[in-house]
Amino acid sequence: MPPAEGLSSTPTKQPLFSFGVITDVQYADIPDGFSFLGVPRYYRHSIQVLRRAVKKWNDLKKLKFSLNFGDMVDGFCPKDKSLTTVQKVVDEFCKFNRPVYHMIGNHCLYNLTRTNLTALFNIASIDGTAYYEFSPSPAYRFVVLDAYDISTIGWPHHDPRASAASMLLQSKNPNLDKNSPAGLLGLDRRFVAFNGAMGEEQLSWLDDVLRDSSDRGQKVIICCHLPLDPRAAAPEALLWNYEEVMDVIHRYGCVKACFAGHDHKGGYSMDSHGIHHRVLEAALECPPGSDAFGYVDVYHDRICLVGTDRMPSTEMVFEP
Numbered sequence: 001m002p003p004a005e006g007l008s009s010t011p012t013k014q015p016l017f018s019f020g021v022i023t024d025v026q027y028a029d030i031p032d033g034f035s036f037l038g039v040p041r042y043y044r045h046s047i048q049v050l051r052r053a054v055k056k057w058n059d060l061k062k063l064k065f066s067l068n069f070g071d072m073v074d075g076f077c078p079k080d081k082s083l084t085t086v087q088k089v090v091d092e093f094c095k096f097n098r099p100v101y102h103m104i105g106n107h108c109l110y111n112l113t114r115t116n117l118t119a120l121f122n123i124a125s126i127d128g129t130a131y132y133e134f135s136p137s138p139a140y141r142f143v144v145l146d147a148y149d150i151s152t153i154g155w156p157h158h159d160p161r162a163s164a165a166s167m168l169l170q171s172k173n174p175n176l177d178k179n180s181p182a183g184l185l186g187l188d189r190r191f192v193a194f195n196g197a198m199g200e201e202q203l204s205w206l207d208d209v210l211r212d213s214s215d216r217g218q219k220v221i222i223c224c225h226l227p228l229d230p231r232a233a234a235p236e237a238l239l240w241n242y243e244e245v246m247d248v249i250h251r252y253g254c255v256k257a258c259f260a261g262h263d264h265k266g267g268y269s270m271d272s273h274g275i276h277h278r279v280l281e282a283a284l285e286c287p288p289g290s291d292a293f294g295y296v297d298v299y300h301d302r303i304c305l306v307g308t309d310r311m312p313s314t315e316m317v318f319e320p
């Protein structure tokens with residue numbers, strides 16, 4: 001869990017900039033249900049959480065942009081309603097009067113093609129990929145990763161990225177149902193079909209962006225639907241090749257924090273290189289009337305997540 005429930009030493013100076021965060025809205029116009037492990041899921045209420053998030057973000061008047069960490073629609077959404085449902089959620093995000101940067105999650109890919117999704121989410125895409133970067137202030141760069149670059153979901157069966165994922169799952173997960181981690185031990189429990197990996201091209205792009213950021217003296221915040229640190233999330237939620245990705249990140253000193261979604265209960269850790277990992281609590285699992293969203297104040301020496309209700313606040317001070 002985060003080191004502090006509140007912001008014990010909130011700096012009094014003005015942040016360089018601030019941004020909103022929300023994850024796993026997983027909206028569908030269907031009755032409430034449960035996760036595979038029996039955790040309640042409020043499919044119709046989650047869009048109300050998003051509405052309250054957008055209102056709060058607008059009321060604050062200081063946010064520069066917001067980040068949606070993926071899974072805006074649920075896999076149980078009737079497939080003939082996928083497009084209108086995703087459009088309905090996108091329309092809610094559009095009520096925020098600043099840009100919103102989206103990530104693609106597994107539930108998005110259960111519903112729509114990558115071509116549809118990248119168009120709806122306004123992601124400039126090469127060959128269906130959904131990784132990109134932006135710099136909201138000269139001192140900072142945001143790197144948005146595509147966690148399903150190598151995946152059995154989202155690509156046509158003949159695509160090499162789908163074949164590579166199938167081969168990996170085949171070798172790591174003997175279960176007939178590849179969504180099941182039954183029998184897998186420890187961190188190997190991540191080898192399930194609802195996760196994915198970053199491919200070589202994306203890893204090399206990440207390396208280039210981080211080298212350039214280091215050269216420019218910029219600090220970097222990494223954003224990914226899937227968590228990258230085992231101490232911040234359940235093994236079943238991790239990116240398949242999180243170690244490879246963290247090896248690239250640890251080559252440079254510029255990355256200060258990694259944010260993720262997917263593991264609905266949320267989490268926090270600081271890794272061996274002093275990088276903060278914050279997995280955000282899901283909007284989907286908020287019982288009616290409760291919320292999970294927040295905003296982040298960014299300073300030169302720290303970032304402060306100010307959470308609402310089920311999303312605890314977290315102060316993340318950078319290592320010198």
Ligand SMILES: Nc1ccn([C@@H]2O[C@H](COP(=O)(O)O)[C@@H](O)[C@H]2O)c(=O)n1
Pocket residue numbers: 034035036037177179180181182194236237
């Ligand atoms: N076939 C499956 C699917 C999931 N699990 C486990 O349940 C957890 C939650 O799954 P949801 O997709 O409902 O969020 C997941 O972390 C798996 O450990 C399973 O055992 N078998």
Ligand SMILES: O=P(O)(O)OC[C@H](O)CO
Pocket residue numbers: 024071106107194234236237262263264
């Ligand atoms: O949002 P889901 O249904 O993919 O669930 C993700 C799992 O909880 C990760 O362990």
